[in-house]
Amino acid sequence: MSTRVTLLGSTGSIGTQGLQVIAAHPERFEVEVLAGGANTRLLAEQAARHRPSLVAAAGGTREKLAAAIAAAAEDAGVTGYVPEVVVGEEAATIAAGAPTDVVLNGITGAIGLRPTLAALRSGARLALANKESLIIGGPIVKDVAAPEQIVPVDSEHSAIAQALRSGRADEVRKLVVTASGGPFRGLDRAALREVTPAQALKHPNFAMGRVITTNSATLVNKGLELIEAHLLFDVPMERIEAVVHPQQIIHSMVEFHDGAVIAQLGLPTMLAPIALGLSWPERLTDVETPVDWTQAQDWRFEPLDDEAFPAVRLAQQVGAAGGTHPAVYNAANEVGVDAFHDGAARFTDIVDTIEQVLQRHDDARFDAHTVEGVLAADAWARDEAAGLLRTA
Known part of the structure; x- marks a missing residue:
C-alpha cells in the first residue's frame, strides 16, 4: 500500500524536490494534495502529472486555477481528471488538514504556522521544512504534536x-x-554594509528562495x-x-x-x-x-564571527528567553529582508533591526500558548521593524 502525501509549497524549492523524490519512487508514494504559491502554471502542471484529489493555492480564483489545471491536463494527454480546487488565505491550512499519511510542509515564513497545526491535528506525520512555524509557535506546536509525529526536513x-x-x-x-x-x-x-x-x-x-538565501547570508x-x-x-x-x-x-x-x-x-x-x-x-x-x-x-x-554576524548570538538569547521572543525575531527579520531587497535598507540593517525590535519587545503583552497571541506578537514586530526601517 502506497503512502499518501500532501505537499505544502509544492512550487517552491522543497516542494519541487519532494515531487522529484516521489516521482522516482512511484511504487512507494502517491500525491494526495498539492498546495502551491503564485506560480499557477507550475502548480497546474504538477497537478496534471501527479493527479492529486485536492489542489490549493493562496492567490487567484478557483475558476482560473481549475482552467489552468484543465489546460495542463489536456497538454499532458490526461483525460477525466477534475480535482477539488481550493483558493484563498486558508487554502494551505485546508490542504494540510485533508486526510493523508504524510504532510511535507515546505512553505516559507510564519504563514506556515496554521498549516503545521492543521497537519498535526489531522494525525498525519509532519515532514517539517517550514522551521518558522515551530520557532514562532513552539509551545503550541509541541502541545499539539504526538511523540515522534514531527520529522525534521x-x-x-x-x-x-x-x-x-x-x-x-x-x-x-x-x-x-x-x-x-x-x-x-x-x-x-564595514564590508557587509555595502553588500547588494x-x-x-x-x-x-x-x-x-529569496528569504532563506538571504537568511543564510546574514x-x-x-x-x-x-x-x-x-x-x-x-x-x-x-x-x-x-x-x-x-x-x-x-x-x-x-x-x-x-x-x-x-x-x-x-x-x-x-x-x-x-x-x-x-x-x-x-x-x-x-x-x-x-x-x-x-x-x-x-x-x-x-x-x-559573532561581531560581523551577530544573528546567531541574538538567536541563542531569544531561544533561551522563549515565549514570543522567537516570533518577534523571525517577524522582524522577514520585514528586514524585504526592505533590503526593495532597496530601503542596508544588509547590516536586517540584523540591527531585529536587535532593536527585541529590545522593545514586552513578552508579557502576548500569550505564547495561543495562535492569536503568537500572531499578535508577529504583527507587532512587523509594524515595529517597518517603523524603524523607515526612520533609519
Missing part, C-alpha cells in the same frame, strides 16, 4: 535526528549545527536553526552551538557525554533529508549520490 536537523539514534537522550552532551558561513564568510562589518541584494542571493552550496537562518533544534530535541540552548563548515558535507553532529561525536555526511543537497522525511524511519534507495571516497577532499571548521 532541514538538512541540519535531519542530520541530528539521525545521529541521535546512536544513543539515549540522557547521553547527549551537545548538539553542533554546521553552517556554510554564507557568501560573505570572512568579511568584516544580488550578492546576497549567491549561496555557495544550496539553491533556495546567518539568521543558522540562528533560527539553533532555536528549532532546541524545540525539536528538547536540548537546552546553552548546549547547542554552531560551527562554520564551508564545504557543507557534514550536515550536523551530536556530541555524547563519553566524548564520542556522531556526524551525518552527504552532498550539500536537500534530496536525502526530504526523502527521509517522507519515508521515516526507513530509507529509500538511490536518492542521492554518496560522497566520492576515491577523491582527495579537505573539510574545514571555523568558529563563527
Whole structure:
C-alpha cells in the first residue's frame, strides 16, 4: 500500500524536490494534495502529472486555477481528471488538514504556522521544512504534536535526528549545527554594509528562495536553526552551538557525554533529508549520490564571527528567553529582508533591526500558548521593524 502525501509549497524549492523524490519512487508514494504559491502554471502542471484529489493555492480564483489545471491536463494527454480546487488565505491550512499519511510542509515564513497545526491535528506525520512555524509557535506546536509525529526536513536537523539514534537522550552532551558561513564568510562589518541584494542571493552550496538565501547570508537562518533544534530535541540552548563548515558535507553532529561525536555526511543537497522525511524511519534507495571516497577532499571548521554576524548570538538569547521572543525575531527579520531587497535598507540593517525590535519587545503583552497571541506578537514586530526601517 502506497503512502499518501500532501505537499505544502509544492512550487517552491522543497516542494519541487519532494515531487522529484516521489516521482522516482512511484511504487512507494502517491500525491494526495498539492498546495502551491503564485506560480499557477507550475502548480497546474504538477497537478496534471501527479493527479492529486485536492489542489490549493493562496492567490487567484478557483475558476482560473481549475482552467489552468484543465489546460495542463489536456497538454499532458490526461483525460477525466477534475480535482477539488481550493483558493484563498486558508487554502494551505485546508490542504494540510485533508486526510493523508504524510504532510511535507515546505512553505516559507510564519504563514506556515496554521498549516503545521492543521497537519498535526489531522494525525498525519509532519515532514517539517517550514522551521518558522515551530520557532514562532513552539509551545503550541509541541502541545499539539504526538511523540515522534514531527520529522525534521532541514538538512541540519535531519542530520541530528539521525545521529541521535546512536544513543539515549540522557547521553547527549551537545548538539553542533554546521553552517556554510554564507557568501560573505570572512568579511568584516564595514564590508557587509555595502553588500547588494544580488550578492546576497549567491549561496555557495544550496539553491533556495529569496528569504532563506538571504537568511543564510546574514546567518539568521543558522540562528533560527539553533532555536528549532532546541524545540525539536528538547536540548537546552546553552548546549547547542554552531560551527562554520564551508564545504557543507557534514550536515550536523551530536556530541555524547563519553566524548564520542556522531556526524551525518552527504552532498550539500536537500534530496536525502526530504526523502527521509517522507519515508521515516526507513530509507529509500538511490536518492542521492554518496560522497566520492576515491577523491582527495579537505573539510574545514571555523568558529563563527559573532561581531560581523551577530544573528546567531541574538538567536541563542531569544531561544533561551522563549515565549514570543522567537516570533518577534523571525517577524522582524522577514520585514528586514524585504526592505533590503526593495532597496530601503542596508544588509547590516536586517540584523540591527531585529536587535532593536527585541529590545522593545514586552513578552508579557502576548500569550505564547495561543495562535492569536503568537500572531499578535508577529504583527507587532512587523509594524515595529517597518517603523524603524523607515526612520533609519
